[in-house]
Amino acid sequence: MEARARVLAAADGRARVRVIDREEGCGRCDEPGGCRSVKLAYAIRPARSEFDVPDEIGVAAGDEVVLRMADGSALRGALAGYGLGAVLMLAGAMAGLAIGGGDGAAVVGAVAGLALAFVLNRVLHRSRRWRGRLHVEMLPAGTLRVHDLPESR
Template sequence: MIFSEAQVERCEGEFAWVKIRPHSPCGNCDPKTGCKSVAITRLFGHAQQSYQVKNPLHAKPNDYVKVAVNDGDLLGTAVWAYGFPLLLLILGAVLGSALAPVALDELYSLLGAVIGFLLSFIVLRMRNEKAKQTQPSIVEILPNAIKLKNCSSH
């Protein structure tokens, strides 16, 4: 299991929206520039700041919680999100090239790659319902008296 500390922003039925908190020091802290891990995440991360998780413990807004996700679920999601589109792109290009007349094989290869890539998005959209079953979940409500550590507290 992979764990992360978070704060509940809002609740919607059996789900909660949490904001992941910077974790305790990991060795990448620099007294002058702060947490390198957080800086790298901000550089490459997207704008989404809060995430929907299952809330079986009925945490309330402003509660500090521990969120968990299975290692296998994380790896499987990464393979599907990155590997599957790449595989269909390559297969589409190869198939397009194989079916093309000799003079147009580059065009057919490009067209096959685009069709394969678009097909992967359709499959991933349909698979999205299954992915919701492996959604991260709140596994512990932390006492509000515990301050979640971050690199700026040093």
Template sequence: MIETPATVVDVKPGVAWVETVRQSACGHCESAGSCGTSVLAKVFGAPRSRLRIDDAQGLWVGEQVVIGIPDGTLVRASFVAYLLPLVFLIAVAGVATHLGAGEGSVALLGIAGLGIGLWLSGRLTGGQSARERYSPVLVRRGASADVPMPF
């Protein structure tokens, strides 16, 4: 289970909205003091994500919680979002090359394959069933300091 601390920002019957701080690697390397990207991250602050979780425990606004998603869920979502469009791009360009299309046609057909992969990715990750499959769950109340921040 991949876990991250969150703060409850809104509560409705059976549902809570939590806010997490998205972490990046900026500021954590040896060059953080002189890196332009690190300076921008400090100026604009850490972006926040607002997520909906099921609330069967009666959470309250301001409460610290830990939310998480199963490891396998993250791997599947990453595959669908990143690898599937790339596979379609390469496959369509490969078929076009095999059929003897010119370089310009291969490039255009490859871009069309990428578009098809992105469309299919959206179809697989959209809708109510996908939202339920990829949504985080409440792991425990009280954000503990031993929960590592994801990078």
């Protein structure tokens, strides 16, 4: 996944960047059959456009760069952030029901599962190994982007 960005500030090996081109789904939001999912998601919470990233190339404010994240990184992050919570909430609810406490025990189990997911996500967030797998690479703006390559025939 790649996006163009402009450097807002750079210091101490970090850069604050603002994404200047954002792909927004398939582009069929207002066409017949379009799902409008991107518009719905942004109505709930606007997409972030400013990020702090490691400055490994020596940029200055005003420079244009390309931000690149390895394929699958966003999915791994989303699964950890949302999937883990959903799975542990359901597992907790099922454990509460298995104990035989009825609906009240299922609710307590679901809350316990969510609390465990919260703790596990905090541990993952602090893990250098995990964060390294979600690394965002910053490249000079003239870097050839993967989707700019001509199709092979």
